[in-house]
Amino acid sequence: MAAVFLVGVVAFVVLRTSFVPRSFGQYGHYRGKAIAEIAALPISYAGHQVCEGCHTDVLDVKSKGVHKGVACESCHGPLAKHADDPASVQPAKLDTAKLCVRCHEANIAKPKNFPQVVAEEHSGGTACNTCHQPHSPAMAAGGSQ
């Protein structure tokens, strides 16, 4: 019986060294290689600095308006693919009637000083860019079309 146990324990110790992943324990009780694997995942959002590198004209307009803090991809969606190869991926045309209300539809829980309207009463379903220039939307500042 004792021999059976001894063989089992020895076999376990030997096999263990061959099965434990190489990078395990590198930084802590985990596979060190996992960090690099996670860091290598694909990127979908390019980040506004990348957009501004090419679209300087839009940047000029936007940086003077109230939307200067709103990132490009906040409205235009993830466009890292477009940034990598502009010709191959055309960003979709946006429907402002649906897009803008996500932020600007009046809601009791939104901060009081945030510009919000009841869309029905405000525009009755008309697309917002009929009157507002999305990149610099404030009407009084001469940003409207």
Add this chain to the structure above:
Amino acid sequence: MQIPVEGFMYPNEVELQWSVLIVLYPFLTGLVAGAFILASLERVFQVEAVKPTYRLALLTALAFLMVAPLPLQLHLGHPERSFEMYLTPHGSSAMAMFGFVYLWYLLGVLVLEIWLDYRRDIVVMSQSNTGWKRLFYRALTLGSNNISERSLHIDERVGWLITVIGIPSAFLLHGYVGFIFGSIKANPWWSSPLMPVVFIFSAMVSGIAIVMLLYMLMCWLRREAIDMRCVDTVAKYLFYTFIIDFSLEMLDLIHRIYEADESFRSLDFMVHTRLYLSQVVIQIFLGTVAPIGLLALTQVLKLTDLRRKRIYVIAGCLTLIGIFAMRWNVVIGGQLFSKSFLGYTTYKMGFVAREGLLTAIVLTILPFVILWVLLKLLPPWPEKHSVATSAAASAD
């Protein structure tokens, strides 16, 4: 599948993480630990009266222990990676010790003790049987045919030592499960230092009950008279253990109600609504108060053998149902309420699914099938024909 939510739950909380299989696992290991403790009563604490249940208790423990990892494997997202617990167990995780405690208890305690206790019979059977049975028993002897007085005495001494080590091992095997729940500060239904203790005592209750029931069943099937002194003693230990278990659970309840911390209102509502049937009706009244009351009757009144047998059967069955309900209430109950204390979800249990009810039923029946095989291979009670064969062997 839309899960109905009442109130508010964090979006990721709506779906339950641990299913009925995780309810089954502590129930099974609880039976193992409890059956073993009953066996140790005779071996270590010299309670002569329960000797007829000794071998049956060990085989019961083995049958259930063999099935115990199955609900866990079926529940894992990647069961093929479960060996990682042996390769890189995380020292701070109670769950990591499962692989080692299980293996130790299975091989180092249970199998070894059974082998040592049955060794003489195995050697006799290896010589008296023919065909594949002969090969099987010969393999089991592990090459040792020595059944001299001295050798048997050594077996007995080592077996005693293993039982002594086995008692804390049994507590560890089931206590760590209680700690898995009891150490989660995120969940106030689970987080409690009492949890491992409650688990151990309820395990002992369920283990003693099932061995008592199996013993009575086996006697009935074999048309043997039930040793009433034995069953009365087992029932007495069941009664005492139950009192302790009930006291612990009541202590937890009273403490909760008295302190009424931030989680109390939410938990109280849950117990009164979603958990009412399984907690108050089944676990507390049917599963604890009723069996304790019935057993108390047998301790206080002078009842006929037949009446006592009937009460033991009813009390035993109610006990097992009650202990299962306790596991259900801990595992499922702990996931029905939101950690925001503002809402409740519903457990949608599938039937024919990997973690469904049918699987749970099959896994509950399986240990009994295994036990039946074990009883055939390693009979706990001396059969009449073996007297003849050993006489024939000694005549050679």
Add this chain to the structure above:
Amino acid sequence: MNITRRQLLILLPAAAIAWEHILAGTPEASPNYNMTDHWWGMLMDITRCIGCGSCVRACQLENQVPDGYFRTWVERYHVTDWEVEYPKVDSPDGGKGGFPTAKEDGGKNFFVPKLCNHCADSPCTQVCPVGATFVSPDGVVLVDQKYCLGCRYCVQACPYGCRFINPKTETANKCTLCYHRITKGLTTACCEVCPTGTRQLADLKNPNDPIHEFLRTHSVQVLKPHLATRAKVFYYGLDGSVR
């Protein structure tokens, strides 16, 4: 040189293993990124959140989060007067599609975005039985998708409800603080698209990070401080009713 059959039998498998290692390579990491220079956290200014759900949508697109599960989500609170312990909370589809219009109801209403708090004393990494989830040297709590067993213990241990099991991979999943972005000098997807500046990635080890000044001059809170998780997502303007 004559190679015997026996030598070939030993050489071939060894060569195969070596070749496999070469082919696998190590994934490319940003050359300038040194883990020990960073200690990541986030600043959440509740007073600015408009509940638009842009963060939830962006996170889903950036990280392929399956429908019905959330690496980040937004809750809306309604508190009636002084009953701070019993707010009314909702989070329709995690706030992904914004929130339905709500009218004036005489109480206090606000939005609270939530995500993994990347706790320094993380209870979820404590309970992982195999070391599949961990706190990286730069303070991000990550899950090793190739090592996770799917035992769900970490999901139970997280006090904030930020973990889930991905039904496709059957492994634990949660906010990675867009680790694949922040190690390349970008910000997280949620911070990138947040139109009001509610969410701001913070590098606590960087002396020039604006969070240090903010922490010095504002009262901030973390979620469930009594659980001592040393959470690294700091909330400004967090009401006492927030769970």
